[in-house]
Amino acid sequence: MRKVCAITGSSSGIGAASALVYAKNGWNVAINYSRDAARAERTARTCHEVGAEVLIVKADVSDDQQCRAFAKAVTDKFGGCDVLVNNAGTTKFVGLTDLDGLSAEDFHHVYDVNVIGPFQMARAFVPLLKGRPGAAIVNVSSIAGLLASGSSIAYIASKGAMNSLSLVLARVLGPEIRVNVVAPGFVEGDWLREGLGEARYDAAKKAYVADAALSDVVTPEDVAATIYWLGAGAKKTTGEIHLVDGGRRCQSL
Ligand SMILES: NC(=O)c1ccc[n+]([C@@H]2O[C@H](COP(=O)([O-])OP(=O)(O)OC[C@H]3O[C@@H](n4cnc5c(N)ncnc54)[C@H](OP(=O)(O)O)[C@@H]3O)[C@@H](O)[C@H]2O)c1
Numbered sequence: 072m073r074k075v076c077a078i079t080g081s082s083s084g085i086g087a088a089s090a091l092v093y094a095k096n097g098w099n100v101a102i103n104y105s106r107d108a109a110r111a112e113r114t115a116r117t118c119h120e121v122g123a124e125v126l127i128v129k130a131d132v133s134d135d136q137q138c139r140a141f142a143k144a145v146t147d148k149f150g151g152c153d154v155l156v157n158n159a160g161t162t163k164f165v166g167l168t169d170l171d172g173l174s175a176e177d178f179h180h181v182y183d184v185n186v187i188g189p190f191q192m193a194r195a196f197v198p199l200l201k202g203r204p205g206a207a208i209v210n211v212s213s214i215a216g217l218l219a220s221g222s223s224i225a226y227i228a229s230k231g232a233m234n235s236l237s238l239v240l241a242r243v244l245g246p247e248i249r250v251n252v253v254a255p256g257f258v259e260g261d262w263l264r265e266g267l268g269e270a271r272y273d274a275a276k277k278a279y280v281a282d283a284a285l286s287d288v289v290t291p292e293d294v295a296a297t298i299y300w301l302g303a304g305a306k307k308t309t310g311e312i313h314l315v316d317g318g319r320r321c322q323s324l
Contacts, residue, residue: 073124074203075149076302077101077141079132079192080159082110084260085211085298088291089156090114092299094123101145101152103159105131124149132159132188133180135195142195152199154302157189158211162226164266170224178225185229186236193240193250200248207249209301210237211294214256214316218323222266230254234312241310249309251301256316257288284318 076093082104104111130137165172200206215221216230241250257279
């Protein structure tokens, strides 16, 4: 029987690449988005083309009722779930020295999506995951939470909080469910291109390559490969943070 993976924020970028990896490896997938249905349908088509049964669920992870409805839709369609990937995320690009550039509302919004959302999704999906051999949650954090560098102070703090959330969930959900974190570095794609603008994107990419031990940035597919390994393999690994950063952090130690 095909296993099932539910991935938040899987209409584009890392989430879409992850859905395709699971689909190519014989899993059924639940694709999620909160705004752009057309992108979600595109991802669903690519997964369907490689043989997966696909469910598309519109749900904002910051809304607990929508997380619970997401879990119910997966139960109704697939009868359970083997892996939950908490990938949906948001930020506000504000220079780190611009303390007045971030309001309490900005902070709350980033936390609602990046920290409370993954908690609510985990809570909603625990009943679906329990009893499934090898069940796992993979949380997509960021090198920002480890280097204290990134798109804004709110984002950096939210990813640090996500790392702690994942550690405590690994303790309380074991032995039935493993919980691990993937922390990507600079990922090529629209998140940074739109957030920084084309000129700053190119400069930031060049600087990142110069600072990384592997002299490269990361692709969504690079991150997806680790998300797949942590979900489908890594049977004795829980409560760990795995960097996919081209060797950027090791240059800072
Ligand atoms: N790009 C990077 O350099 C980088 C580096 C480190 C970590 N990350 C992390 O990687 C994750 C994915 O980012 P990405 O680069 O793949 O960006 P992306 O292409 O912009 O993907 C973000 C996804 O999240 C969805 N989303 C946003 N808010 C949501 C919400 N409230 N509820 C449900 N879905 C929501 C978006 O769909 P809709 O627009 O339809 O809602 C989209 O599918 C994020 O957690 C991010 O923090 C990214």
